[in-house]
Amino acid sequence: MSPDSAPAVQEPDPVPAPPSLAALFLAFARMSLAGFGGVLVFARRAIVEQHRWMTADEFNETFALCHFLPGPNIVNLSMVFGSRLRGIAGGVAAFAGLLLPPTLIMTVLAIAYARFGDLDVLRRSLAGISCAAVGLLIAVVFRMMTPLLKRADPLALILMLGVFLAIGVLRLPLPAVLLVAIPVSIGATFFLRRKVAA
């Protein structure tokens, strides 16, 4: 808060007053609890539109970074956003805000499931919810696949199918599959783009 110590001169920051750690924690807790089936939409609304902590471009750029790194994207995002605004303490505050409330809820649900999961009513209801959840996942897969199908990009489709078969049908371990698939995919994408550019 003290304006006399300004260490980063090279970084002109358009954000006027960085939020307090408590404000970061609360903002991420709120978007996390609002986010049924995905927090990203709520995160964008809160950070860009409601609090104006970042511009839409800054948000997209940060999200792209978190998307290409491994791990749960929105969790990565909380740490990167928080730390850009308030250093590592801000990152931890946003991370904790995002995860603490839903983890507590999930733990209560786990206890309830362990105790009542065998009740017939609950078993049947959960079976129905599972069917719907799988349907939702299939819809997401189709929506993501559409651009690849439209471009009729053979390389992408072969890689997609290969990973699907290796993991879904052959049930091979994920690290082994990705240690082959990632270098192949990056190498092929690199050479194809260079050929197009040349």
Next chain:
Amino acid sequence: MNAESPIWALISTFGLMSLFAVGGAAAAVPEMHRIAVEVHHWMTDKQFTDAYAIAQLSPGPNVLIVTLIGYAVAGIPGALAATLAMCLPTALLAYYVSRLLNRPSQSRWPGLIQAALVPLSIGLMAASALILAQSTDRTIAALLLTAMVAVIASVSRINPLWLLLAGGLFGFAGIV
């Protein structure tokens, strides 16, 4: 509890898995299933799909299915250990990488790598759907419900929560 510390097994399993979770939580579901059901027998197939359903129905990031797996293995400490192991290492990695690239980079590598990872993560998510469907959709009615939800969610912008609750009602009524 086992003689070998189950907490440590959770931490090492999910800590390693998070580093390979390309494309987020849904892409890691097949690996979670392989390890929790097939390798360690921490839970049954049915318990795993229930955990997936509960995680979808609850608020917060979908990755928190690991909280439920952790609880099944080692109670509340297991729930917390699994959650932190899955979330913290990659969050710290993201923090360090974002500091390295703290100005908008002119390099085309991030874009290229991302383009290369997209088909892989779609393949992983399709594998998730297959594995979950194999344990969920054992009757014609269940298969129809899944197909119906997939179509409705594809063509409309309805809030997914309503479709999950509708699925729960169908189940409650004993239809699937």
